[in-house]
Amino acid sequence: MIYLVDDDLAVREAMTLLLATYGKEVTTFPDAAHLLAHVKKAKPGVMLLDLRMPAISGLQLLKKLEELDIRWPAIMITGHGDVEACRRAFKAGVVDFLAKPVDEHVLMETIATCEAALDELLVRHENSRLLDHLTSRELEVIELVSKGFGSKDIAVALDVSVRTIDSHRASIATKLGTSAAAEQTRMWLMAHR
Numbered sequence: 001m002i003y004l005v006d007d008d009l010a011v012r013e014a015m016t017l018l019l020a021t022y023g024k025e026v027t028t029f030p031d032a033a034h035l036l037a038h039v040k041k042a043k044p045g046v047m048l049l050d051l052r053m054p055a056i057s058g059l060q061l062l063k064k065l066e067e068l069d070i071r072w073p074a075i076m077i078t079g080h081g082d083v084e085a086c087r088r089a090f091k092a093g094v095v096d097f098l099a100k101p102v103d104e105h106v107l108m109e110t111i112a113t114c115e116a117a118l119d120e121l122l123v124r125h126e127n128s129r130l131l132d133h134l135t136s137r138e139l140e141v142i143e144l145v146s147k148g149f150g151s152k153d154i155a156v157a158l159d160v161s162v163r164t165i166d167s168h169r170a171s172i173a174t175k176l177g178t179s180a181a182a183e184q185t186r187m188w189l190m191a192h193r
Contacts, residue, residue, distance in 0.1 A: 001045030002111065005029045005061065006077070007053045011100070015048065018104055024111070032056035036064060044072050044122060046114040049094075051078035051085060059085075062092045071121070073114035077102055120190075127191040133175045141168045146185040 002024050006012050012028040019026045027042075029035040031053055047065075049058035056064070058076050065071070076089040079100040086097045095117065096110040134142065137158075144154045151169065155162045173179035176187060 001043055002026045002048055003029065003035060003039075003042070003045050004048045005032060005035050005053070005058070006048075006050040007031055008050070011050070015102075018107075022108060032058075032061040032064070035061065039065065039068070039070060044118060046111055046118060047072055047074040049074055049076055051076050051089070052080055059088055059092055062094070073117040073121075075107075075110050075114060124190050127187040130176050130187065131191050134172060138168050138172050138175070141165060142172055142184055142188050145169070145181055146188040
């Protein structure tokens with residue numbers, strides 16, 4: 001999903017048509033307020049934001065989204081860019097800063113980069129959600145597993161029996177949906193980047 005926010009109807013229509021030719025689903029908004037009213041119930045996506053809009057600029061919109069804990073990948077577009085605006089946009093976390101008229105190949109490359117970043121973000125959130133179901137002791141165990149400790153070493157480190165550790169590891173496997181230590185470690189590390 002691509003969320004396009006631009007106060008220029010012609011730009012919204014042209015970009016929607018262009019992106020549709022690449023099979024992209026686009027939802028457009030004439031201003032930041034309309035996106036903010038919609039975003040809480042929206043599925044995660046890539047944001048394509050105009051820098052200069054009335055009332056709330058693209059940069060101000062990014063700040064408001066961050067306050068809502070929404071950090072989806074964003075591309076800033078503008079017909080009035082300058083070095084300072086570009087610097088502020090990158091500092092705010094945009095993936096790229098593109099000048100209008102936007103080169104379609106550069107746009108599609110940038111969207112692909114954003115989609116990859118979004119996929120990683122969603123996996124990280126899912127891993128965090130699964131890890132939130134672990135008890136504090138299970139979190140201690142998986143952290144030690146991620147550092148390469150075996151059950152005997154973990155038992156010694158936590159001053160419990162190996163059987164207790166094996167019980168915790170079985171519970172962790174059930175809650176995370178995998179008994180593979182490598183997969184559990186990947187989930188732990190990805191959630192803690």
